[in-house]
Amino acid sequence: MSRTLYLDCFSGASGDMVLGALLDLGLPIEALRDALGSLAVDCGMVTSERVLRSGISATKFRVLEPVAAHADVAPPDGHRRDRDDHQHAHTHPHPHPHGHQHAAGELAQHHSLAEISTYLDRSALSATARERARELFQRLAEAESAIHGVPLERVHLHEVGAVDSIIDVVGAVFGMEWLGAERVVASPLNVGSGTVRCAHGVFPVPAPATLRLLQGAPIYAKGVATELTTPTGALLVTAYADSFGPMPPMRVARIGYGAGDKDFVDYPNVLRMMLGEDDGDAAAERIVSIQCEIDDMNPQLFGPLMDRLYTAGALEVYYAAVQMKKNRPGTLVTVIAPPARRDAISGVLFTETTTIGVRYQEMERERLEREMQPVDTPVGTIRFKIARRGGAIVNAAPEFEDCARAAAERGLPIKEVQARAIKAWMDRES
Numbered sequence: 001m002s003r004t005l006y007l008d009c010f011s012g013a014s015g016d017m018v019l020g021a022l023l024d025l026g027l028p029i030e031a032l033r034d035a036l037g038s039l040a041v042d043c044g045m046v047t048s049e050r051v052l053r054s055g056i057s058a059t060k061f062r063v064l065e066p067v068a069a070h071a072d073v074a075p076p077d078g079h080r081r082d083r084d085d086h087q088h089a090h091t092h093p094h095p096h097p098h099g100h101q102h103a104a105g106e107l108a109q110h111h112s113l114a115e116i117s118t119y120l121d122r123s124a125l126s127a128t129a130r131e132r133a134r135e136l137f138q139r140l141a142e143a144e145s146a147i148h149g150v151p152l153e154r155v156h157l158h159e160v161g162a163v164d165s166i167i168d169v170v171g172a173v174f175g176m177e178w179l180g181a182e183r184v185v186a187s188p189l190n191v192g193s194g195t196v197r198c199a200h201g202v203f204p205v206p207a208p209a210t211l212r213l214l215q216g217a218p219i220y221a222k223g224v225a226t227e228l229t230t231p232t233g234a235l236l237v238t239a240y241a242d243s244f245g246p247m248p249p250m251r252v253a254r255i256g257y258g259a260g261d262k263d264f265v266d267y268p269n270v271l272r273m274m275l276g277e278d279d280g281d282a283a284a285e286r287i288v289s290i291q292c293e294i295d296d297m298n299p300q301l302f303g304p305l306m307d308r309l310y311t312a313g314a315l316e317v318y319y320a321a322v323q324m325k326k327n328r329p330g331t332l333v334t335v336i337a338p339p340a341r342r343d344a345i346s347g348v349l350f351t352e353t354t355t356i357g358v359r360y361q362e363m364e365r366e367r368l369e370r371e372m373q374p375v376d377t378p379v380g381t382i383r384f385k386i387a388r389r390g391g392a393i394v395n396a397a398p399e400f401e402d403c404a405r406a407a408a409e410r411g412l413p414i415k416e417v418q419a420r421a422i423k424a425w426m427d428r429e430s
Helices: 016-026 031-035 066-068 113-121 129-149 161-180 208-213 231-238 299-311 339-354 401-412 414-429
Strands: 003-008 043-051 056-065 183-185 193-198 200-203 251-259 271-279 283-295 315-322 328-337 359-367 369-377 381-390 392-398
Touching: 016 031, 016 161, 016 231, 016 251, 016 271, 016 401, 031 043, 031 161, 043 251, 056 129, 129 161, 129 208, 129 231, 183 231, 183 299, 200 315, 251 299, 283 339, 299 315, 299 339, 299 414, 328 339, 339 359, 339 414, 369 414, 381 401, 381 414, 392 414, 401 414
Parallel strands: 003 183, 056 251
Antiparallel strands: 003 271, 043 056, 193 200, 251 271, 283 328, 283 359, 315 328, 369 381, 381 392
């Protein structure tokens, strides 16, 4: 059985809500503080508290600015300042008429991608977590570059490098690694409705950066007329979700609620996370099939194309010969990918082929549980790919590369090695 995490984004998602839900699932606050402290960035005090959102008890993650976190008395206005969760700052440069208030100016400091990379290098995060964090900040910068129409190297990193964004991204990466979920599924994201004011004017919800980061993910608008999904929330959910859809079959072990800042009437402003184990049965997952036909491209390009499609996140790529209009022979390109990777896959098809259009369709697929097992055979150790459904083995096949290697070493036909390996497997099972 594998550990599965389900993100229920019925009230959207933000960085604060993700961290709150992870803390509610058991992430130790001290471990999170140590991870953030190892960045050597003055981010003030990170803390959490229990709050109610429409009668639901949830964890609210907060960041207190250094001046408030370390002072013996409250700030002059009598209140400790912290971030306004759903009223966040966007990934393009603008003042904060609706966002975080920075009395001491610490959290308003901005850092370049290179600086952030340096912070990550000296952090106590694992190598895998550091690389994941870099990828997320890169995505934020690319979204800003696309929105403003400037080269990536000339992007003025504003909210990308704000300390509060660093806290959200790095904290979430650390928390997700601590949780250790092998599979993450997310519901469609509620983005909210209405408008949001930025330096460039009033924009409809979702904001430009949020919408850019949500490309390929299922979204909808429902409930209160306000912004529910923030850029950081969109970034984290789409980065970690293996698929989108209803809750998969699973045995729920723990439930976490991460609170947003606002408390709406009759509408719980929380992100719900459910952690559990699948029951061993094959589970359906959402995928997208992307296709195009090509009849005017150098066939030498199809090999590199397949490599780049897999690099972009494709799960499967295959070509089929087709007869096209004007009686021309052509190639049907089919790519199977997670819905969140549709935009990246389409980009590769448009830039690496001569096609001028693609079509796509979202669907569900069912996969058997799979694992590799070494089997001792008369021709050496051969790995077997074992497939199970409901805990029962329904298929077992020797790994072809192992059989080919054993055949070459012993001067035997590959089919003979395969036959001997299968017999050894059956003898072992019986």
